Amino acid sequence: MQSFKNHAHRPVLTGVGFMLAAFATVQFALLWRELGRPTSLALLALCGAVIVLLQISRRYTTRLQDRIIKLEMRVRTAPFLTPDQQRFFGQLDNKQLAALRFASDAELPALLERAVREKLPPKEIKRAVKTWVPDWDRT
Numbered sequence: 001m002q003s004f005k006n007h008a009h010r011p012v013l014t015g016v017g018f019m020l021a022a023f024a025t026v027q028f029a030l031l032w033r034e035l036g037r038p039t040s041l042a043l044l045a046l047c048g049a050v051i052v053l054l055q056i057s058r059r060y061t062t063r064l065q066d067r068i069i070k071l072e073m074r075v076r077t078a079p080f081l082t083p084d085q086q087r088f089f090g091q092l093d094n095k096q097l098a099a100l101r102f103a104s105d106a107e108l109p110a111l112l113e114r115a116v117r118e119k120l121p122p123k124e125i126k127r128a129v130k131t132w133v134p135d136w137d138r139t
Contacts, residue, residue: 002134004126007102014058021051061139066094073097077108085109088116095122104131 028044074089089097089112096115099122103111109128115125 002080002136003132004102004129007126007132007135014054015053018051021047021054023045025051065139067097069098069101070094073101076101076105080105081109083114085112088112091116096120096125098122099125101132101135102126104133107131 025044025047028047034042069088074086077086092100092112092115100108100112100115103125109127111128114120114128120128
């Protein structure tokens with residue numbers, strides 16, 4: 001069962017990729033130090049490129065998911081939010097909207113208004129959720 005305490009997603013493959021890239025960087029650095037050849041420097045640059053690509057991949061995935069969550073929240077709440085409450089979405093950032101997705105439909109309108117009124121950070125929004133709606137599809 002998902003709740004505030006265990007909802008954070010930590011992508012295992014991204015962590016493994018970073019660990020392998022870090023290991024390769026250390027190995028290439030040791031090889032370069034031992035041999036002192038330019039080819040080792042090229043391998044080190046290649047390892048750096050892999051690290052950068054991993055970071056770009058993760059950032060793009062997270063940004064795309066934030067956009068999808070924003071759209072999902074608008075579609076999900078359209079039937080039960082008033083037009084005034086719908087306008088509150090424009091006053092929240094992506095992280096606040098992502099935090100609201102864990103609230104049940106019954107408590108979401110009041111929590112949305114509270115989040116805007118009190119400028120609640122995402123962590124406080126999640127803590128305020130009483131009936132947790134799990135999100136198992138986070139990438």
